[in-house]
Amino acid sequence: MPLWTDAATPPPDRVITLEYSPAVELYFREPVNLGCAENLVPHQIQGEAGSLEQGTWIVIQAGVEAGQLETVKFLAYGCPHTIAACCRMTEKLAGAAVGELVNFAPDWLTDELNIPVEKAGKLLILQDALRECFDRWKTAAGENDGNYVDR
Amino acid sequence: MPLWTDAATPPPDRVITLEYSPAVELYFREPVNLGCAENLVPHQIQGEAGSLEQGTWIVIQAGVEAGQLETVKFLAYGCPHTIAACCRMTEKLAGAAVGELVNFAPDWLTDELNIPVEKAGKLLILQDALRECFDRWKTAAGENDGNYVDR
Amino acid sequence: MELPVYLDNASTTPLDPRVADAMVRCLQSSDGFGNPSTDTHALGRKARAQVEAARDQVAALINAARGDIIWTSGATESDNLALMGAASYRRVRGHHLVTSATEHKAVLSTCQHLEQQGFRITYLEPDRDGLIEPEAVKAAITSDTILVSIMHANNEIGVVHDIAGIGAVCREADVLFHVDAAQSAGRLPLDVQRQCIDLLSVTAHKMYGPKGIGALFLNRQRLGRIEPLMHGGAQERGLRPGTLPTHQIVGMGKAFELAASDMDQDIVRIASLRDRLWDGIRSVPGVVLNGHPQQRLCSILCVSVGGVEGESLMFGLRDLAVTSGAACNSATDEPSYVLRSLGRSDQLAHSSIRFSLGRFTTAEEVDFAATSFRQAVDHLHGMLPDRHAIASG
Amino acid sequence: MELPVYLDNASTTPLDPRVADAMVRCLQSSDGFGNPSTDTHALGRKARAQVEAARDQVAALINAARGDIIWTSGATESDNLALMGAASYRRVRGHHLVTSATEHKAVLSTCQHLEQQGFRITYLEPDRDGLIEPEAVKAAITSDTILVSIMHANNEIGVVHDIAGIGAVCREADVLFHVDAAQSAGRLPLDVQRQCIDLLSVTAHKMYGPKGIGALFLNRQRLGRIEPLMHGGAQERGLRPGTLPTHQIVGMGKAFELAASDMDQDIVRIASLRDRLWDGIRSVPGVVLNGHPQQRLCSILCVSVGGVEGESLMFGLRDLAVTSGAACNSATDEPSYVLRSLGRSDQLAHSSIRFSLGRFTTAEEVDFAATSFRQAVDHLHGMLPDRHAIASG
Numbered sequence A, B: 001m002p003l004w005t006d007a008a009t010p011p012p013d014r015v016i017t018l019e020y021s022p023a024v025e026l027y028f029r030e031p032v033n034l035g036c037a038e039n040l041v042p043h044q045i046q047g048e049a050g051s052l053e054q055g056t057w058i059v060i061q062a063g064v065e066a067g068q069l070e071t072v073k074f075l076a077y078g079c080p081h082t083i084a085a086c087c088r089m090t091e092k093l094a095g096a097a098v099g100e101l102v103n104f105a106p107d108w109l110t111d112e113l114n115i116p117v118e119k120a121g122k123l124l125i126l127q128d129a130l131r132e133c134f135d136r137w138k139t140a141a142g143e144n145d146g147n148y149v150d151r
Numbered sequence C, D: 001m002e003l004p005v006y007l008d009n010a011s012t013t014p015l016d017p018r019v020a021d022a023m024v025r026c027l028q029s030s031d032g033f034g035n036p037s038t039d040t041h042a043l044g045r046k047a048r049a050q051v052e053a054a055r056d057q058v059a060a061l062i063n064a065a066r067g068d069i070i071w072t073s074g075a076t077e078s079d080n081l082a083l084m085g086a087a088s089y090r091r092v093r094g095h096h097l098v099t100s101a102t103e104h105k106a107v108l109s110t111c112q113h114l115e116q117q118g119f120r121i122t123y124l125e126p127d128r129d130g131l132i133e134p135e136a137v138k139a140a141i142t143s144d145t146i147l148v149s150i151m152h153a154n155n156e157i158g159v160v161h162d163i164a165g166i167g168a169v170c171r172e173a174d175v176l177f178h179v180d181a182a183q184s185a186g187r188l189p190l191d192v193q194r195q196c197i198d199l200l201s202v203t204a205h206k207m208y209g210p211k212g213i214g215a216l217f218l219n220r221q222r223l224g225r226i227e228p229l230m231h232g233g234a235q236e237r238g239l240r241p242g243t244l245p246t247h248q249i250v251g252m253g254k255a256f257e258l259a260a261s262d263m264d265q266d267i268v269r270i271a272s273l274r275d276r277l278w279d280g281i282r283s284v285p286g287v288v289l290n291g292h293p294q295q296r297l298c299s300i301l302c303v304s305v306g307g308v309e310g311e312s313l314m315f316g317l318r319d320l321a322v323t324s325g326a327a328c329n330s331a332t333d334e335p336s337y338v339l340r341s342l343g344r345s346d347q348l349a350h351s352s353i354r355f356s357l358g359r360f361t362t363a364e365e366v367d368f369a370a371t372s373f374r375q376a377v378d379h380l381h382g383m384l385p386d387r388h389a390i391a392s393g
């Protein structure tokens, strides 16, 4: 059983380093925009992605007023990077045009929070939740204002 | 290659312990009856046994007067037990009847000097040297006084 | 109280200061450095005497003869030597081994290696409590079976197997019995004679001794021969070549001596701390205990939490030095395969936390750990999209 | 001056006090005891950092990359892992190994084991000076050869092989080259790149470090894979499972660091003491030097004496801690097979004395040794039945 499978690079011993950037630490300890309503009120949209089994599960809720995201909140089951990403993203989106929900740019988040590349999959789940929000908004509004195209 | 050859007794790691009785130590440091004449004079007999190759080599010389061993001396190449045995034996034989040369009783020597059983072979070389002395004496004297039978 | 609070004694223990003293004395003495295999000068003989005194100390704790103890570099090597050595030598008699799916990797990986060499291995699955019963072992033994290897106490969940019961089954079937006692030595009474153990692996660093030294007990009468793992000098009866590390052996001997004298009181004290910890966290929503509730070590408490993500839980517990199911580290104990074989969901396996207490754990530390745990879980449950998930975990 | 005078540094060395200090600090520190393979809590990470710093220290002395160093329990294990690991993995390419008849038992016995597994071994006989020339290695290599193993410095007679020359031969033939450097590390410059070494075994306790810790250098680029000796956790890239002994590794690292800083002056000082010893005994009747007069370690002086019985010589030298051909101890270095392969008679092999000097040897000790030796030999020659035997020995 030859275990030294790759002569050039040793296999990583583990995936979790428990080394987080100060921003991630802070968001983890004091998450912002936490909490969702049990029942949606008018002008509220919700997106959900992932699951317990997948190891990451995110719910995003936003209040929309005239094409603007007023409040954006979340709940999450996930690793510290996921939680921090939700915090930062919801902060960023508050006040933005609703179309920003589908202008997800993971590089920006990765850089700001120092998220390792192995965690890319978790950001895709966040992206899916945001996209679902947008889709719901489109459906609920029964219109496409022409500014936002579902790409 | 199963190396544990005997389940009951572990193989001895070595044959030399460097543990000697005080008597052996003393004889080794200050051997008695050391030194032989280059050429034998009348009434002197000599016996020799062993060799360098055998790891033990003993020469015994004795002066005999009227069937009595007057002086008994030795030279030896051998281990400390061998040297001590030569010392003790030559001490014991001085003044004894010449026939004592063939009454070699290794048990007595082994007990007195605390010689381990692995060294029995060395004592046999001493016995051979003593026996050769006796044989030479018989031949030289051209007689058998009837008291000593060559067994 | 120093942070992090050390509750990872099943991974490795701090050195007992009395062990450290013995080792330091040996390291600093001007005549303790000789080669113990050299007995033709006093320095070698002095080292040898220390090695043999330590062998007595180790033998005494497990009721073995001194001559049946072989020094190794740790339990990993002992496990390898026991399994490979006995199997290779006994292959003429049979090709089947019995072990459990929850053994340490040192046993499991060695068994996988033996499979590649033509042996057949039965990996017994534990019951929901993590236990392998003697009857299960009995049922697995065939006429081709040469060896059974079952650990005494499991390193992750701390359950304790009925070694005497399994030993009796093996003896009756005339099959060799190996026990990995890395976790139990010093924490449970051991008696190789009464428990019918033929091979026993121990390591010093799980019982307040130094890392890098272990031992294998071999019942010489029953084993006869065994094949060495390594080849070289004739140390340890030709079974384990290499210069003997006197200071390490002295440390291991001292650790075993202390285990003999302190074990009874240690067990009572540590078990009561473990219970105190459990009392402090059992009411936390979603908490489940892993492994049999009674038949377990005094020192290990392994729990999982529904609705909590493992890595976040670990990070929430960063003031505690514990082992987590989320940190599947292939180099040390990897808990998840044990929990999975108990039937735990991936979520629960991932959120498992092994608290392992030791001789130097205090009530204050345990209380701190309980509080940290409650707070961390509450914090994460507060973010959970659906609180029903706490129970469904 | 303490008695016995320790002149057995080739068997094992005293711990350098600076190494002892580093180890004691590690053993007694309240946060040095974590498991180096655990990096999910600070105590594990602190231990890991120490382990990696030591790896750098070892790598630096031999001009290797840190990632090419694997910790083992000593040179015996390193030799076994190198030979068995590389041979098993390369058996598809060939079944022939080349080594010398004067290797340490850790190499010779492993080669014998490989023979039983179907490998063919060429044991090169040294010349009368104890040397194996690169040409002899070249001549022995066939298209079936996968590995050459030649020690750097011989442990009994101290001769030094032309490793760079042999390395070039191996590289040219595209054959792996293993070097047992247990005796030479810290006593001779080593450079795995310049000397074209693919595998190198070292041990700490021959260079003022602790017993029970060693390392294997593996040239990863050239080796690719290698089969482990033991199975278990994924420590050391899966090549060597088992909890890493931090304090031992720290000690070994320190010993290598000291070798790097002190080696040059050590060599000069020790070589001059060795020459002083030789000057003190060379005129003793019957004395012969074993091994090449120039191409040898600074530290070893191995002589035989005609017409002197080995055990009595040893006893006569009981105030010296030396190794003797008379005390063929299968657990440690057994000198006689080396001397016999040099063509010495049994008598001379039996009467050989290996004086091995070290960092802590003094001129006073050397003078005492010379005097003791002269007196002991004189005393025994005085009992010899025929003084002609002194020359014929």
Ligand SMILES: Cc1ncc(COP(=O)(O)O)c(C=O)c1O
Binding pocket: C010, C011, C073, C074, C075, C076, C077, C079, C104, C106, C151, C153, C154, C155, C180, C181, C182, C183, C203, C204, C205, C212, C214, C333, D241, D242, D243, D244
């Ligand atoms: C049950 C069990 N066996 C074997 C081992 C291996 O011990 P070591 O690291 O001393 O080789 C361990 C600990 O890691 C263990 O918990």
Ligand SMILES: Cc1ncc(COP(=O)(O)O)c(C=O)c1O
Binding pocket: C241, C242, C243, C244, D010, D011, D073, D074, D075, D076, D077, D079, D104, D106, D151, D153, D154, D155, D180, D181, D182, D183, D203, D204, D205, D212, D214, D333
């Ligand atoms: C040349 C050589 N190789 C290997 C060894 C074995 O070293 P260790 O006892 O550290 O395993 C020794 C010393 O005994 C040696 O001199």
